[in-house]
Amino acid sequence: xxxxxxxxxxxxxxxxxxxxLQHFRVFGIVPNTALIIVVHFSILWGKNRGALIGFFAGLLxxxxxxxxxxxxxxxxxxxGYNIGMLxxxxxxxxxxxxxxxxxxxxxxxHLLFFSLMYIYQIRTDFLLLLRSVILIEAICNAVxxxxxxxxxxxFVKLPHIKVKTR
Amino acid sequence: xxVLFKKxxxxxxxxxxxxxxxxMGMSIGGRVKISGPENIFGxxxxxxxxxxxxxxxxxENTIRPIFAFRSIDxxxxxxxxENEQLTKQLIELQLTQNELEELRNLSRALNYVSEENxxxxxxxxxxxxxxxxxxxxxxxxxxxxxxxxxxSPVINGSGLIGRVYEVGDNWSKVxxxxxxxxxxxxxxxxxxxxxxxxxxxVKASLSGYLIDPHAEVVVGDKLITSGLxxxxxxxxxxxxxxxxxxxxxxxxxxxxxxxxxxxxIDKVMVLISQGE
Numbered sequence: 001x002x003x004x005x006x007x008x009x010x011x012x013x014x015x016x017x018x019x020x021l022q023h024f025r026v027f028g029i030v031p032n033t034a035l036i037i038v039v040h041f042s043i044l045w046g047k048n049r050g051a052l053i054g055f056f057a058g059l060l061x062x063x064x065x066x067x068x069x070x071x072x073x074x075x076x077x078x079x080g081y082n083i084g085m086l087x088x089x090x091x092x093x094x095x096x097x098x099x100x101x102x103x104x105x106x107x108x109x110h111l112l113f114f115s116l117m118y119i120y121q122i123r124t125d126f127l128l129l130l131r132s133v134i135l136i137e138a139i140c141n142a143v144x145x146x147x148x149x150x151x152x153x154x155f156v157k158l159p160h161i162k163v164k165t166r
Numbered sequence: 167x168x169v170l171f172k173k174x175x176x177x178x179x180x181x182x183x184x185x186x187x188x189x190m191g192m193s194i195g196g197r198v199k200i201s202g203p204e205n206i207f208g209x210x211x212x213x214x215x216x217x218x219x220x221x222x223x224x225x226e227n228t229i230r231p232i233f234a235f236r237s238i239d240x241x242x243x244x245x246x247x248e249n250e251q252l253t254k255q256l257i258e259l260q261l262t263q264n265e266l267e268e269l270r271n272l273s274r275a276l277n278y279v280s281e282e283n284x285x286x287x288x289x290x291x292x293x294x295x296x297x298x299x300x301x302x303x304x305x306x307x308x309x310x311x312x313x314x315x316x317x318s319p320v321i322n323g324s325g326l327i328g329r330v331y332e333v334g335d336n337w338s339k340v341x342x343x344x345x346x347x348x349x350x351x352x353x354x355x356x357x358x359x360x361x362x363x364x365x366x367x368v369k370a371s372l373s374g375y376l377i378d379p380h381a382e383v384v385v386g387d388k389l390i391t392s393g394l395x396x397x398x399x400x401x402x403x404x405x406x407x408x409x410x411x412x413x414x415x416x417x418x419x420x421x422x423x424x425x426x427x428x429x430x431i432d433k434v435m436v437l438i439s440q441g442e
Contacts, residue, residue, distance in 0.1 A: 014297070016218070019215050030297065065295070124346055
């Protein structure tokens with residue numbers, strides 16, 4: 001049941017992100033809702049589930065719109081795992097937590113993506129990227145994150161979804 | 167078992183990381199054939215995406231004009247001026263057209279091998295776009311069943327869009343020319359001995375260089391594909407926006423305004439070569 005619900009969330013998110021959100025770009029930037037969801041799940045559920053959810057969220061993007069197969073999968077998984085490590089250290093009821101983590105994760109995502117692309121000979125101008133993509137996307141994601149966090153926070157409290165995280 | 171899982175989580179993550187890095191290396195230039203599960207999954211999702219994409223477009227098209235009435239008014243004036251000019255041009259061209267028709271007949275009479283009709287057009291609809299902001303990729307609802315191959319050129323009414331990157335049974339990924347990974351060889355429409363290469367960037371703009379540093383190009387010159395790369399000759403790419411020549415470089419660099427509005431792509435055409 002839990003697996004089914006989470007995978008439905010991921011698929012629905014992907015469908016919306018690749019279609020509906022494309023029509024509402026801010027300065028040509030589309031907010032990365034998949035990243036937000038991965039980050040929030042790993043804050044709420046810890047590193048193992050965070051990594052797993054990150055893996056599948058990334059896989060979904062890679063199959064359809066990925067340029068280099070595996071890049072998103074790898075980055076989401078690593079982000080989910082590493083942010084999930086802080087699960088016990090963060091205060092989950094604080095509304096600042098999701099905003100902060102989402103902004104940091106957006107920066108890390110692009111940094112990792114840049115390094116991966118660098119390895120595979122796809123060179124880009126990092127300063128240009130920082131100015132025209134990363135900053136705007138970090139703000140977009142941070143603004144969206146409290147709303148998504150609220151939904152997910154209530155979702156993980158549902159009786160048939162609830163997990164014991166010691 | 168549970169203890170093993172707890173201790174082994176880091177191991178699993180590390181192992182998967184290594185496998186993924188290897189997979190990325192293998193799939194770098196776009197794979198010729200995608201795997202079976204991907205294909206099936208793609209075929210299931212594409213129709214749904216198509217419906218939602220259309221829905222989004224409908225909402226956007228309803229809302230956008232309300233906020234953009236000023237620019238629409240400005241456009242309207244500009245277009246009506248352009249229309250007058252074009253009507254004049256049309257009459258002139260009509261005369262040349264007749265002349266061309268005669269010459270075509272002549273060439274047919276002389277059994278000249280025709281360059282045209284080597285390509286078949288297949289129209290397709292956009293089903294979804296890239297979710298990240300790194301690349302400019304979108305998916306369309308045709309695939310190998312319709313005869314689409316990897317690297318088939320994709321165009322629409324206004325000009326060149328890009329090429330097919332990966333193909334499934336009835337869906338495929340298209341990589342646009344403004345993507346930072348693609349490059350196109352072009353020639354200037356006015357003076358077709360001036361050739362060069364343009365490439366996209368993360369900012370989704372086109373820039374490139376001319377091979378001849380003394381080429382006399384001006385802002386507003388139209389670029390078409392030269393036929394030297396995978397794209398067939400004579401597809402409109404865009405207009406020159408800026409020309410610059412640096413002292414220490416041997417090349418003349420240009421930045422180009424693409425003819426296609428990449429923000430609003432809905433219907434595209436895939437060119438499929440008939441030969442082979």
